[in-house]
Amino acid sequence: MSTKLEKAMYNISALADLGQAITSEDAFHEKIQSVLYVITGTFLANKGAILFYDKSTQSLNTLTQKGFAQDDLDHLNPEELISLGRNKSCLIGDAPVMAVAGAEILAPIWVGDEFIGALLLGGWLTAGPLASEDLELLNVIANQIAIALNNHSLFMDLADKLEDNRRLYEEMRHIYHGTLQAFAAAIDAKDAYTKNHSHRVAKYSVAIARELGWNEHEIEGMYVAGYLHDVGKLAISNTLLNKVTPFTPEERTEIRKHSTLSRNITTKIKFPWKNVEDIVWHHHERLDGRGYPDALAEDSLSDGVRILTLADSFDAMTSQRPYREKMDVQSAIGELRKNLESQFDNKIMLVFCKVLAKEINGELPEPDILPHLDRNSDLSVISDLLEGIISELSAR
Amino acid sequence: MKSVQFSVASRLEGAAAIIYPKGYLNNLSGESLVIECGVYIGKGITKIVVNFSETDLINSIGISMLLQIMEDLRNINGTICCTNMSKFLSDTFEMLGLMQHMLVFPVENDALEYLKTRKS
Ligand SMILES: [Fe+2]
Ligand SMILES: [Fe+2]
Numbered sequence: 001m002s003t004k005l006e007k008a009m010y011n012i013s014a015l016a017d018l019g020q021a022i023t024s025e026d027a028f029h030e031k032i033q034s035v036l037y038v039i040t041g042t043f044l045a046n047k048g049a050i051l052f053y054d055k056s057t058q059s060l061n062t063l064t065q066k067g068f069a070q071d072d073l074d075h076l077n078p079e080e081l082i083s084l085g086r087n088k089s090c091l092i093g094d095a096p097v098m099a100v101a102g103a104e105i106l107a108p109i110w111v112g113d114e115f116i117g118a119l120l121l122g123g124w125l126t127a128g129p130l131a132s133e134d135l136e137l138l139n140v141i142a143n144q145i146a147i148a149l150n151n152h153s154l155f156m157d158l159a160d161k162l163e164d165n166r167r168l169y170e171e172m173r174h175i176y177h178g179t180l181q182a183f184a185a186a187i188d189a190k191d192a193y194t195k196n197h198s199h200r201v202a203k204y205s206v207a208i209a210r211e212l213g214w215n216e217h218e219i220e221g222m223y224v225a226g227y228l229h230d231v232g233k234l235a236i237s238n239t240l241l242n243k244v245t246p247f248t249p250e251e252r253t254e255i256r257k258h259s260t261l262s263r264n265i266t267t268k269i270k271f272p273w274k275n276v277e278d279i280v281w282h283h284h285e286r287l288d289g290r291g292y293p294d295a296l297a298e299d300s301l302s303d304g305v306r307i308l309t310l311a312d313s314f315d316a317m318t319s320q321r322p323y324r325e326k327m328d329v330q331s332a333i334g335e336l337r338k339n340l341e342s343q344f345d346n347k348i349m350l351v352f353c354k355v356l357a358k359e360i361n362g363e364l365p366e367p368d369i370l371p372h373l374d375r376n377s378d379l380s381v382i383s384d385l386l387e388g389i390i391s392e393l394s395a396r
Numbered sequence: 397m398k399s400v401q402f403s404v405a406s407r408l409e410g411a412a413a414i415i416y417p418k419g420y421l422n423n424l425s426g427e428s429l430v431i432e433c434g435v436y437i438g439k440g441i442t443k444i445v446v447n448f449s450e451t452d453l454i455n456s457i458g459i460s461m462l463l464q465i466m467e468d469l470r471n472i473n474g475t476i477c478c479t480n481m482s483k484f485l486s487d488t489f490e491m492l493g494l495m496q497h498m499l500v501f502p503v504e505n506d507a508l509e510y511l512k513t514r515k516s
Contacts, residue, residue: 010491014456017422021457026424034424034457041460044492046467066464123467 011137014042018144033064039119039141040066043134046123047102052149053078053117060117063149067123068102082115084108105135107142109149116149197315200372202226204311207368208348211355212303221273222304225266229280229308232261244323256292259284279304283312288342306345310336310352313344318373329377330385337389350393357386401425404432412443412511414504418450421458433465442474445507449480454488466497475499475514477507 021034032050040048047067051060060078062070085108104122108115119142205226209219233241236258240251247255263281282296282305289297291309317332327335333353336344359367360379402419413436417429433444444465454462469476477499481489489495501507 010456010488017456030424037424037457037460039456040463041456041458044459044463044494046463067467 011042014038015137015140018141022144029064035145036064036066039121042141043105043121043138044124045121047121049073049103049120050145051076051117051120053081053115063117065120068120073120078115081106081108081118105138107138109142109146111146111149116146119145196372197319198227198230200315200319201229201308201311203368203372204314204352205307207355207359208307208311208352209304211351212307212348217273218275221275222279222307224273225276225279225304225308226311228266228276229262229283229312230258231265231280232258232263234265235261246323256284260293275302275304278302279308283308285309286343287345290342301345303345303348306348310344310348314352315372326374329373330382333382333385333389346393346396350390353386353389353393357383357390360386402428404428406432406436408436408441409508410512411441412445412508413441414445414447414508416447416450420453420455421451421461422453422455423457426458426461430461430464430468434468437468437472437474442469442472443477443511444469444474445477445479445504445511447480447504448478448482448485449504452482452484454485459488459492459494462494466494470497475511477501477511479504479507 017038018035021031021038026034036048036050040046045067047065049065049068050063051073052063053059054061058078060073060076060081062073065073084106102122103120104124105120107119107121109117109119119138121138202223203226205222206219209222214222236255240247240254243251259281262283263277266277266280279302282291282294282301285291285294285296285301285305286309287298287301287306289295314332314336317327317335318329320326336349336352340346340349355364356369358364359370360383402417402421402423402425405416405418407414413433415429415432417426419425421429436444446465466476468474476497478489479501480503481500486495486500489498489500499507499510501510
């Protein structure tokens with residue numbers, strides 16, 4: 001794996017660490033201290049401080065810090081920080097405003113139009129300059145802290161606080177997903193023909209899991225697995241991925257490594273969802289045991305794996321590939337049907353057909369599958385086909 | 397994910413302190429590692445060996461703790477040796493560029509041998 005990719009994985013896990021620190025049951029002070037450790041550990045900084053702006057006294061209070069002289073922090077002028085503007089991390093360089101001993105980066109923290117505080121970092125252990133991705137990551141983190149600090153400053157009654165924590169969790173998930181999407185985009189960008197493949201597979205898988213009655217946490221794991229199932233392709237050469245002529249046996253072996261690579265990558269992240277690793281690892285297995293990498297069959301395949309294989313194949317068939325045109329939706333469904341029991345699971349197929357039929361009938365307010373299908377599809381033909389499969393599979 | 401509560405043990409061997417972190421180095425309980433090292437540094441010890449045989453995993457919080465120890469030792473011209481690291485640990489340190497700032501040995505004894513022969 002390239003160092004750049006490894007660093008990206010480390011950053012993703014750091015975001016997970018941050019979310020955990022912020023949403024933990026710990027008291028506020030411990031929380032904020034964990035947050036500072038996550039940040040200094042992520043940016044390898046030996047100095048860090050989180051400052052909180054107290055509106056009533058118009059002064060900056062140090063919530064937690066390491067490596068700075070407290071005296072220097074006490075001399076910071078909040079007016080000058082406010083004048084730096086909002087929501088942009090900046091390299092302090094020689095800005096006299098921030099001549100705090102050793103601070104090299106400043107991220108102002110705002111909520112809406114309100115200045116809440118600032119995050120200071122400095123004292124890099126490794127000399128390398130910060131990349132623009134690092135500053136972006138710092139912005140994401142500053143936003144997270146903003147919400148945590150805001151909650152702290154409000155100190156509302158218990159009911160409000162619960163509501164707020166829920167919002168905070170939502171927000172964190174949002175950002176977490178944002179990072180995953182950035183990742184998926186990197187995979188899809190590598191392979192020109194699979195543009196948005198990860199996104200669609202994630203959506204389709206979630207639709208099936210929800211229809212199956214999974215709980216929200218499990219559905220979320222399915223979503224993440226959908227996004228990352230092909231992440232191992234990042235380690236496979238572009239030329240091979242975009243090849244127009246059929247693969248040689250050696251090339252096929254090489255391509256087939258991607259599901260194990262995806263697994264190796266995802267195990268490095270301490271996901272809060274248990275099923276992600278299993279699903280990405282086995283997304284090319286088949287019920288008849290003729291899949292890869294482990295030729296697992298039947299009972300060894302979890303529902304999560306069965307969902308992803310179906311969603312993955314359906315999207316692969318309905319999108320164009322270097323070596324073939326895309327299939328229309330009804331032919332793709334026909335293909336799935338033809339390979340029931342050998343490759344795809346009856347129960348999952350039934351659920352997939354049901355949810356797609358519901359989407360076509362307008363029964364679901366937020367369809368996950370339909371918006372991604374070919375606009376020129378004949379929906380009545382598809383509906384009839386689905387009804388046929390539903391009654392056939394329900395009868396079994 | 398349940399993990400074993402993090403704890404730290406240590407012992408003195410000649411002029412070197414050997415620190416044994418135990419468990420997943422991923423939350424504030426990791427501060428005990430920094431404190432333990434701080435106690436030895438306070439007593440004038442400048443050579444610290446961290447034996448990671450009972451710590452396979454580390455996250456950004458743990459990295460931050462480790463940075464703190466490295467910084468504390470650097471301020472007194474001390475030496476940090478890391479031994480018995482899992483592949484995950486050494487890969488992570490490598491990727492973050494931390495390896496240049498520490499001495500790495502496969503096992504504790506190698507580090508102790510090295511420190512014995514080296515003048516501080
Ligand atoms: Fe795949
Ligand atoms: Fe795929």
